[in-house]
Amino acid sequence: MILARRTGLYLVLVALVALFVSPFGWLVITAFKDSSEMAAYPVHWLPEKWQFGNFSRALTFFNYLGYARNSLIIASVYSVLITLSSAWAGFGFARLAARGKRLVFGVLLSTMMMPAMITLIPTYIIFAKLGMIDTYWPWVLWGLAGAPYLIFLFRQFFANMPRELEEAAIVDGCGYGRIFWRIFLPQSWPVLATSMLLSFTWVWGDYIAPSLLLSTDHTTLAVAVATQYVNESNQTPINNLMAAGSVLYILPVLLLFFILQRGFVTGVSTSGLK
Amino acid sequence: MSRRRFLTTSTGIAAAATAGGLLSGCAGSVSSGGSGGKTTLTIMASGTELGTPAEIKAAEKALGMKLKMVKYDLTRLTAMLTSGNAPDLVRAEGSDAPYLASHSVAQDLDDRFAKSTVLKVGDLDPVNDIWRWDGKQQGSGPRYGMAKDWSQSYMLWYNTALFDKADEPYPSDTQPLTYDKLLDVGKRLTQSGKKSKVYGLGMAGNFETFMILTTEAGGQLFNEDYSAVDFTTSEARSALSWYLELAKSGAAPTIANPDPNGWDWPTFDAGRMAISTSGYWFGGMVVTDKKIAATARLAPAPQFGSKRISTGYTGTGLWMPKAGKNKDAAWEAMEYFLGGAPAKKRAESGAGLPALKSLRSLLPKSEGFQKQAYAVQEKELSYFEVLPFTPYVRKDAVDAVINQVMPAAIKGSVPVSKLADQLNEGINKQLANGKKLIK
Numbered sequence: 071m072i073l074a075r076r077t078g079l080y081l082v083l084v085a086l087v088a089l090f091v092s093p094f095g096w097l098v099i100t101a102f103k104d105s106s107e108m109a110a111y112p113v114h115w116l117p118e119k120w121q122f123g124n125f126s127r128a129l130t131f132f133n134y135l136g137y138a139r140n141s142l143i144i145a146s147v148y149s150v151l152i153t154l155s156s157a158w159a160g161f162g163f164a165r166l167a168a169r170g171k172r173l174v175f176g177v178l179l180s181t182m183m184m185p186a187m188i189t190l191i192p193t194y195i196i197f198a199k200l201g202m203i204d205t206y207w208p209w210v211l212w213g214l215a216g217a218p219y220l221i222f223l224f225r226q227f228f229a230n231m232p233r234e235l236e237e238a239a240i241v242d243g244c245g246y247g248r249i250f251w252r253i254f255l256p257q258s259w260p261v262l263a264t265s266m267l268l269s270f271t272w273v274w275g276d277y278i279a280p281s282l283l284l285s286t287d288h289t290t291l292a293v294a295v296a297t298q299y300v301n302e303s304n305q306t307p308i309n310n311l312m313a314a315g316s317v318l319y320i321l322p323v324l325l326l327f328f329i330l331q332r333g334f335v336t337g338v339s340t341s342g343l344k
Numbered sequence: 345m346s347r348r349r350f351l352t353t354s355t356g357i358a359a360a361a362t363a364g365g366l367l368s369g370c371a372g373s374v375s376s377g378g379s380g381g382k383t384t385l386t387i388m389a390s391g392t393e394l395g396t397p398a399e400i401k402a403a404e405k406a407l408g409m410k411l412k413m414v415k416y417d418l419t420r421l422t423a424m425l426t427s428g429n430a431p432d433l434v435r436a437e438g439s440d441a442p443y444l445a446s447h448s449v450a451q452d453l454d455d456r457f458a459k460s461t462v463l464k465v466g467d468l469d470p471v472n473d474i475w476r477w478d479g480k481q482q483g484s485g486p487r488y489g490m491a492k493d494w495s496q497s498y499m500l501w502y503n504t505a506l507f508d509k510a511d512e513p514y515p516s517d518t519q520p521l522t523y524d525k526l527l528d529v530g531k532r533l534t535q536s537g538k539k540s541k542v543y544g545l546g547m548a549g550n551f552e553t554f555m556i557l558t559t560e561a562g563g564q565l566f567n568e569d570y571s572a573v574d575f576t577t578s579e580a581r582s583a584l585s586w587y588l589e590l591a592k593s594g595a596a597p598t599i600a601n602p603d604p605n606g607w608d609w610p611t612f613d614a615g616r617m618a619i620s621t622s623g624y625w626f627g628g629m630v631v632t633d634k635k636i637a638a639t640a641r642l643a644p645a646p647q648f649g650s651k652r653i654s655t656g657y658t659g660t661g662l663w664m665p666k667a668g669k670n671k672d673a674a675w676e677a678m679e680y681f682l683g684g685a686p687a688k689k690r691a692e693s694g695a696g697l698p699a700l701k702s703l704r705s706l707l708p709k710s711e712g713f714q715k716q717a718y719a720v721q722e723k724e725l726s727y728f729e730v731l732p733f734t735p736y737v738r739k740d741a742v743d744a745v746i747n748q749v750m751p752a753a754i755k756g757s758v759p760v761s762k763l764a765d766q767l768n769e770g771i772n773k774q775l776a777n778g779k780k781l782i783k
C-alpha cells in the first residue's frame with residue numbers, strides 16, 4: 071500500500087518535472103536543429119542530424135563574448151552593491167529603534183506592488199537629465215539604493231538573531247557598524263547567497279532596462295541574443311542560432327545556482343520566507 | 345558606532361560610492377574605437393537593417409563621424425523625445441508617416457532633397473510618396489522621410505512543385521488572379537493529411553488586407569478626413585467575407601490558428617505552403633536555399649474588383665526627428681545609407697526593391713527564379729499606388745483591434761455584419777482619441 075502510494079507520488083512528481091523542464095528541453099533540442107528541420111511536420115522531436123556547429127556559429131554570429139562581458143560586469147556590480155546595501159538597510163530595520171520605522175518599512179514594502187513598467191519613461195528621463203544614458207551608472211545607483219524584497223529578506227533574518235549577541239558585542243565595545251560587519255553579516259551567508267543569486271539573475275535576464283538605456287554597442291547579452299540573430303537581408307529571426315545562443319546564455323546562471331543552491335534554500339527558509 | 349552614526353555612515357557610503365565611482369561608468373563597448381571628438385549621431389534601427397557592426401564601422405569611416413546605434417523601440421523613442429534627447433535618425437514604416445508628420449515630430453526634408461546630389465527628387469521611386477504628407481492626406485506634400493527598400497507586398501510567391509503535385513496550372517506572369525480564383529486554388533492546394541499539413545496560401549488578415557480589397561472593390565475604409573473607418577459598406581463587408589471564407593477553409597494560417605513559425609518563409613521553404621503573399625523581398629530568402637530556388641516563382645498581386653492595385657504599404661525607411669541636434673550630419677548619414685554603398689548592396693541582394701530608380705538595374709538576375717521574378721516585378725510596378733493612412737493612430741494600434749475581434753469571427757460565432765460593427769467601434773474609438781492629441 072505504502073509502495074503503491076509512493077510510486078504514485080513519484081509518478082506525479084516525474085510528470086510535473088517533465089512538464090516544467092519541457093520548454094528548456096525543447097530549447098536545447100532546437101539549438102541542435104538545422105533551420106529546415108524546425109519547420110518539419112510532423113515535428114522532429116530529435117534532430118535527424120545534430121548540428122553541433124550551431125553553437126560555434128551562435129558564438130561568432132555577433133560579438134557574443136563582448137556582450138557577455140557587458141552583462142557580467144553590470145550583473146556582478148549590481149548584485150554585490152545591492153546585496154550590501156540591502157543587508158545594511160535590513161540590519162537597520164531589524165536591530166535599530168527609530169521613530170516611524172514601521173511606517174517607512176511599510177512604505178518600502180508597498181513599493182514592491184508598483185509595476186516597474188509605470189516608472190519606465192520617468193526613469194529614462196531622470197537618467198537622461200543626469201547624462202547617464204548609455205553608461206552603467208544606473209545599475210550602480212540601483213545597486214546602492216537596495217531592493218525592497220532583499221531588504222525584507224535580510225530584515226527577517228537579522229530579526230531572528232539573538233539579542234544577546236548584539237548586547238555582548240556592545241559590552242565589548244563594538245559600535246553598530248562593527249556589529250554589522252563583524253558579527254551579523256558573516257553569519258548571514260545563506261541570505262547573502264540568496265541575495266547574490268537573485269540579484270545577479272535579475273540583471274542577467276533583464277531585457278527592458280538595457281534596451282531602454284544602452285546603445286546596441288554597449289548593451290547586454292539578453293538584448294543581443296533576442297535581437298541580433300537575424301538574417302542580414304530582411305531582419306527575420308534565425309531561430310536555431312537564437313536557441314543555441316540562449317542555451318549558452320543561461321549557463322552562467324545555472325552554474326551560479328548550483329554553486330549557491332545550498333545557501334539559497336537555507337536563506338529562504340531561515341528568513342521566514344517560504 | 346552609535347545608532348545615529350550608523351545611519352549617517354550609511355548615507356555617506358552611498359554618496360561616496362556614487363561620487364567616487366565604484367565603476368568607471370563607461371559602458372563596455374563590444375566594438376573598438378572612441379568618438380575622438382567627431383560628431384556622434386544616434387541612429388535608431390532594427391537589428392542590422394542598416395548594416396552589420398563591420399559595415400557600421402565602414403560607414404563611420406566614410407562619413408567621418410561616430411554612429412551610436414540604438415535598437416528601435418517605441419517606448420525608448422518616446423522617452424528620448426520626451427527627455428529632449430532625440431535620436432538623429434529613426435527607422436519607421438511609411439504608414440507611420442502621417443502620424444509622425446501631423447504630431448510635429450518629423451522634420452520636413454523637402455529642402456534637403458531639393459539640394460541633394462545623392463537623393464535626387466527625380467530619382468526617387470514613387471514608393472517614397474508614402475513618406476509625404478500635405479496636412480490632410482498621405483501621398484502628396486512635403487517629404488518627411490525616405491524608404492530604405494520596399495516591395496509590392498501582395499504579390500504571390502508560389503512553389504511549382506506543389507502546383508505540379510496538385511495538377512494545378514501556374515499563375516500567369518502578367519495577369520493577376522482574382523481573389524475568388526486565388527481562394528479556390530488555395531483550397532485545392534491545401535493538403536490535410538494525418539501526418540502533414542500543406543497550406544495552400546499564406547495571407548495576413550490585417551488592416552492593409554482589408555484596405556486593399558475594399559479599394560479594389562471600389563470602396564474605401566476611411567472617411568474623407570481619415571478620422572473614422574466604415575467596415576459596414578458592401579465593399580468592406582465583401583472583403584471581410586472573402587477573408588473569413590479563406591480563414592474558415594483552413595487553407596491559410598490565421599490569427600485563430602497561427603503557423604507556429606510565425607511567418608511564411610520557414611513553412612514555404614519546407615514545402616508546406618504552396619503560395620505566400622509576399623513581395624519581391626521574399627526572393628532574398630529564396631536565394632538562400634537551392635532546393636526551393638529551383639521551384640519558386642513570383643506572380644502579380646491578385647485583384648479583388650475592377651481596379652487593379654499592387655501597393656507597397658510598408659516602405660520602411662528613415663525619418664529625422666525635428667528635435668534632433670545634428671541635422672546636417674544626420675542628412676549626410678541618410679544620403680549614405682539610402683543612396684550610398686549600403687543601398688547598392690541591399691539592391692544587389694534582392695531583398696527588396698531599391699527606393700532609388702537608378703539602383704533598380706542592380707537587382708539580381710543570375711538565378712533562374714531571379715530572372716523570372718525581375719520580369720514579373722518590372723511589369724507590376726505600374727500598378728503601384730499609395731493607399732493613404734490616417735494620421736491619428738499608428739497601424740499597429742489598428743491591427744491590434746482586428747486581432748482582438750477576428751478570432752471569434754473565424755471560429756464562426758460572429759457574423760460579418762457584427763464583425764464590421766465591432767471593427768468600427770474599436771478602431772473609431774482609437775481614431776477619436778488620437779485626433780484629440782493633435783494640436
